[in-house]
Amino acid sequence: MTMKSVLAIQHTPAETIGSIAAPLAAANVAVHTCEVFCQQSVPTEIGNYSGLILMGGPMSVYEQDRYPFIESELALIQSAMTAGKPVLGICLGSQLIAAALGARVYPGRKKEIGWLKVRLHEGGMRDPLFVGVPFAFTAFHWHGDVFEVPKDATPLLGSDITACQGFRFGTRTWALLCHLEVTAESIQAMIRSFPDELKAAGVNAANILAQTSTYLPELLTISKNVFSRWTALLG
Secondary structure, eight states, X not given: OXXXXXXXXXXXXXXXOGGGHHHHHHTTOEEEEEEGGGTOOOOSSOTTOSEEEXXXXXXXXXXXXXXXXXXXXXXXXXXXXXXXOXXXXXXXXXXXXXXXXXXXXXXXXXXXXXXXXXEEOHHHHTOTTTTTSXXXXXXXXXXXXXXXXXXXXXXXXXXXXXXXXXXXXXXXXXXXXXXXXXXXXXXXXXXXXXXXXXXXXXXXXXXHHHHHXXXXXXXXXXXXXXXHHHHHTTX
């Protein structure tokens, strides 16, 4: 029997698949990582991969002139969705999915960085990945851009600042603006990697680290459930 595998697009060293890794390993799913930050070429076809994961990064979807790999990623997303493969996008990954579905991606009115509360929309409470997740919980955030909800997509959750923090399209594509996948290590790596963003947003790194011990345990429980359910769709 052929081993299941997913293609993960990683845009920066700091933003790894984090807590998504454990459910994949438990299901014996191999992870092939395309490291864009090392100038690895992004394929435009999903090929024999069982699914696609797109991670975060500081670039913007509308900066294709600066980041030509974005065009390849949009084609890759289209290929995966056309093939009926499960797709999961986190932060920048969610914005790429929105753009691939024809929705506008644009700067939000305020950067969201740190531990902030999100609440499930009605669609989130009935969603196959989020059913049973607490109506309100504290997630990790690090983004400036937001997106319009694509046509025919189901909004899943939102925050005080951003009405839509995630959506599902069809039965196999999920886009999450907030970071459910973070670990203590990845949070520390993001703080080290993007100090200028913290300064510009007026966010204190020490506060983020102090709050991590409070909020991360519940988020890890939620993410295990959510990502295990996504993994089960890989067939």
